[in-house]
Amino acid sequence: MKGIVFTEFLEMVEETFGLETVDTIIENSELPSGAAYTAVGTYDFNEMVQLLTNLSQETEIPANDLLYTFGTYLFNSLAGVHPEVVAGYKAPLNLLYSIEDHIHVHVKKLYPDAELPTFKILEKTDNTMVMIYSSTRGLYALAHGLMTKTFEHFNKRVDVDMELLNEQGTEVKFSIVQHG
Numbered sequence: 001m002k003g004i005v006f007t008e009f010l011e012m013v014e015e016t017f018g019l020e021t022v023d024t025i026i027e028n029s030e031l032p033s034g035a036a037y038t039a040v041g042t043y044d045f046n047e048m049v050q051l052l053t054n055l056s057q058e059t060e061i062p063a064n065d066l067l068y069t070f071g072t073y074l075f076n077s078l079a080g081v082h083p084e085v086v087a088g089y090k091a092p093l094n095l096l097y098s099i100e101d102h103i104h105v106h107v108k109k110l111y112p113d114a115e116l117p118t119f120k121i122l123e124k125t126d127n128t129m130v131m132i133y134s135s136t137r138g139l140y141a142l143a144h145g146l147m148t149k150t151f152e153h154f155n156k157r158v159d160v161d162m163e164l165l166n167e168q169g170t171e172v173k174f175s176i177v178q179h180g
Contacts (some may be wrong), residue, residue, distance in 0.1 A: 021058055156179070
């Protein structure tokens, strides 16, 4: 998993819960990296699982709720670091529609070893979209947060319904309806 995800996650934890919580979740995790993350580094996904699990235990907030919150946080961070990716779009559905063919292509140029989820578009209209999220990591709540924040960025309201297609959450159907 790319280091930028780790650095942004720990920044979100610090801003939301304080530096003491960051220290606690790191101390309670067995991290081969020692939590010495750099944005361009690559780290074991299990380190994120440990940090997230320990944050969930420390805050008594379900892990998927934390991942959703992180997704909304991460959107702002990524849009700030790579504004050119978002700037080319005038509507949130168009941005989501182009995840595979444009955004992930751009990400792969920057981070060739990034392991990205896939998004298969099943249908799209001017105000709706149905897509299938697939990832061995099952971080669909993170994807949900990123999607929601995309609409907020464009000052649009949205309803996002999720249907887990398997217990692990490695395949999830998102039904998206834009309002306004």
